Amino acid sequence: MPDEMGSIDVVETLEIGGDRVTVFRQEDDSTRTATIVLRGATMNHLDDIERAVDDGVNVVKAITKDPRLVPGAGATEIELVERIMAHGETTPGLPQYAIKKYAEAFEVIPRTLAESAGLDATEVLSRLYTAHHKKEDWSTGVDIENDDGTGVLDATDASILDLLVSKSWAIRLATEAARTVLSVDQIIVARQAGGPKPPAPNANWDED
Structure with missing residues (x-):
């Protein structure tokens, strides 16, 4: 069980970009854990970078299982x-x-x-x-x-x-x-639930 969970050498709290984060670090050159710190001028730019990194990591993960390309x-x-x-x-x-x-x-x-x-x-x-x-x-x-x-x-x-x-x-x-x-034979339109419609307001309510 300890081998499956793994181990770390250093646990420390650092300030990165104005935020305090807890860092788990291993001192060895070869490790199964990696941390990628992203920086961007705007949140939209940072989101784009994050998506690009996620895509790249997923590609590497997938290609290790099936290396075939087209x-x-x-x-x-x-x-x-x-x-x-x-x-x-x-x-x-x-x-x-x-x-x-x-x-x-x-x-x-x-x-x-x-x-x-x-x-x-x-x-x-x-x-x-x-x-x-x-x-x-x-x-x-x-x-x-x-x-x-x-x-x-x-x-x-x-x-x-x-x-x-x-x-x-x-x-x-x-x-x-x-x-x-294509397998749908019939479409049933959903109607609003409830009782009868309320009566329409009297247009001449102020004549009395």
Whole structure:
């Protein structure tokens, strides 16, 4: 039990940024505990830094469990559109329309990236589809900095990568949410509870 709980060398109270805090510290160079002190000019800036640190820590935590990565910048989503569309083309009957619409839903990620960067989303998507038709360019994604004027880049060469586990869970949860909405047969509108409405006020109450 003591090994699982761990141990520390120093417990002290320090003043950091005008606040008194209790610090638990180990003197050894190698430790399983780390403290990150963040400073910011404003609370909004500090909140942004905190979110960035949380994201980075969570990425490291996730990548130690599953190190597989996929191209980012919307490249994976465009490739999914291509492959799911191809599957829909080979599916007979009405299900092919549902499959194709499901594929189109993935287009929102690269489109949003392009629009947020001030690029022509339609033109960028056209270049992405053209690149992904070539099997060797399946890692082409949105270049939000638009360095070469095309709005696209090779996400792998630019080291823009996403965790496979987070990407797969996002797709799975979004799909389950859509299935839940589609499975609703009837919507019951909730009405305000209570008895009969009170009588309307008499417009001629002051004539007597």
